[in-house]
Amino acid sequence: MKILCVCGLGQGTSLILRMNVENVLRELGLDVEVEHTDVSSASGMNADYIITSNELAQSLTGSAKVIIVNNYFDTHEIKTAIEEHLTV
Amino acid sequence: MKFLNRSLVSLHATATSAEDAIRQAGGLLQQAGLVEKAYLDAMVDSYEKNGPYFVLAPGIAIPHARPEDGVHEACVALLQLKEGVPFGHSANDPVRLVFALGASSSDEHLELLQRLVTLLNDPKNVELLLGARDYQEIEHVMGGESA
Structure with a gap:
């Protein structure tokens, strides 16, 4: 399974999101590959899930399921969002 | 790496728009x-x-x-606004803390982001940053050099 964290430029905020997504996955004991990229590259990349903000979600196309996170510093919100989608 | 050093933090500022706030926060990096x-x-x-x-x-x-837009060193500055400024975000408006990030392609960029994440993951720190009127009040949470 692969998760893509997406932001506008793929250099700052997607990396911040990735750090907290990885923290949450570790807490949940899930071994998932996580990458980060910018919104224009994201649609062409293979991933099972894309995690991003509501503002960028509309610009995404492709088959990956989109998970929206509003507060990138709220690991509880990220955890809930991931748990809702990744029911193993 | 320059992480929210004293000269990179402006408290109780006023901005007229999102663009103004971004330019003021970035201006702290430019002046340095x-x-x-x-x-x-x-x-x-x-x-x-x-x-x-x-x-x-x-x-x-x-x-x-982007790093190639003119960054000399991994860095981040903070503009704390007296009153919130709308950026047009559906869930997180209005903005009171603007962290201008100087993105570099070095390892320091990762380290800087990790420090920022550690700082902002704790709601108590965010509360402190929102209420601070003097750098001394927040110096201890910046975790490092203050020059």
């Missing part, structure tokens, strides 16, 4: 010689092109551009 003026323009361009997605949490914006 850490980024070029072109980097400020690139941050504003990114906001105009990609929207306010970088408002990452309620009241917190982290505008930035």
Whole structure:
């Protein structure tokens, strides 16, 4: 399974999101590959899930399921969002 | 790496718009010689092109551009606004803390982001940053050099 964290430029905020997504996955004991990229590259990349903000979600196309996170510093919100989608 | 050093933090500021806030926060980096003026323009361009997605949490914006837009060293500055400024984000407006990020392609960039994440993951720190009137009040949470 692969998760893509997406932001506008793929250099700052997607990396911040990735750090907290990885923290949450570790807490949940899930071994998932996580990458980060910018919104224009994201649609062409293979991933099972894309995690991003509501503002960028509309610009995404492709088959990956989109998970929206509003507060990138709220690991509880990220955890809930991931748990809702990744029911193993 | 320059992480929220005293000269990179402006408290109780006023901004008339999101662009003004981004330019003021970026200006702290520019005055310290850490980024070029072109980097400020690139941050504003990114906001105009990609929207306010970088408002990452309620009241917190982290505008930035690309390393090649004119960054000399990994760095981050903070503009704390007296009153919230709308950036057009559906969930996290208005913005009161603007962290201008000088993105570099070095390992220091990762280290800097990790420090920022550690700082902002704790709601108590965010509370402190929102209420601070003097750098001394927040110095201890910045965790490092203060020159």
